Amino acid sequence: MSPDEVVRRFIAAIEAKDIEAATALVAETISYENMPMAPIVGRDAVASTLAMFLEPATDVEWVTLRELVDGDWVMNERLDRFKIGDGWLELPVAGVFEVVDGRITLWRDYFDMGDYQRQMAALTGDA
Amino acid sequence: MSPDEVVRRFIAAIEAKDIEAATALVAETISYENMPMAPIVGRDAVASTLAMFLEPATDVEWVTLRELVDGDWVMNERLDRFKIGDGWLELPVAGVFEVVDGRITLWRDYFDMGDYQRQMAALTGDA
Numbered sequence: 001m002s003p004d005e006v007v008r009r010f011i012a013a014i015e016a017k018d019i020e021a022a023t024a025l026v027a028e029t030i031s032y033e034n035m036p037m038a039p040i041v042g043r044d045a046v047a048s049t050l051a052m053f054l055e056p057a058t059d060v061e062w063v064t065l066r067e068l069v070d071g072d073w074v075m076n077e078r079l080d081r082f083k084i085g086d087g088w089l090e091l092p093v094a095g096v097f098e099v100v101d102g103r104i105t106l107w108r109d110y111f112d113m114g115d116y117q118r119q120m121a122a123l124t125g126d127a
Numbered sequence: 128m129s130p131d132e133v134v135r136r137f138i139a140a141i142e143a144k145d146i147e148a149a150t151a152l153v154a155e156t157i158s159y160e161n162m163p164m165a166p167i168v169g170r171d172a173v174a175s176t177l178a179m180f181l182e183p184a185t186d187v188e189w190v191t192l193r194e195l196v197d198g199d200w201v202m203n204e205r206l207d208r209f210k211i212g213d214g215w216l217e218l219p220v221a222g223v224f225e226v227v228d229g230r231i232t233l234w235r236d237y238f239d240m241g242d243y244q245r246q247m248a249a250l251t252g253d254a
Contacts, residue, residue: 075221112238115163
């Protein structure tokens with residue numbers, strides 16, 4: 001699989017909330033970085049972070065709007081959508097992925113955390 | 128000039144706080160989008176936004192960590208640094224640029240606004 005195929009399959013596994021399939025595509029030593037938070041390092045830590053992140057959503061759609069590829073590197077522009085209760089949380093994200101030997105070794109997402117938190121609070125009534 | 132050359136010259140002009148040189152590289156109809164805020168549309172609006180944004184900084188360094196190019200599109204990963212008073216504000220950013228006929232027609236930056244605001248408040252004593 002090419003690096004962009006690995007990234008697309010990884011995103012499809014996340015949309016299916018299939019954490020086992022998603023983490024099968026990441027390296028043991030992956031660094032997962034939600035900028036500017038501290039990196040989450042290792043496959044197990046990524047699995048538990050994804051579980052926590054995906055748990056409240058009954059549906060997950062990560063729409064890739066654009067994808068650029070160069071060697072081991074993939075950058076994409078996405079709209080990450082999470083159905084929470086009756087509404088959708090929609091987060092604009094730019095992602096950076098390094099893929100080595102068919103496994104994601106680095107995953108870095110850029111987004112506005114306040115936007116995520118405000119939408120989550122509105123959808124869960126914690127506003 | 129290729130699209131990536133245009134983007135690099137644009138960033139160099141911003142680092143020099145040369146708003147005239149920077150906006151000479153953008154299309155009249157540019158859409159400048161600091162996600163998830165409302166788009167800033169048109170060369171003049173970009174010029175005044177850049178002026179406001181760059182004014183408090185005595186030094187500006189936008190370090191490009193990675194750059195991917197595909198046709199008219201450039202995506203980069205940057206550390207945008209602004210010297211404010213005695214300290215540096217350092218903002219991790221992912222940027223997306225569309226360049227048509229040597230002019231930037233779309234510029235979209237992904238970053239955490241709260242990170243920017245907290246650093247600015249700490250550096251200006253407004254914390």
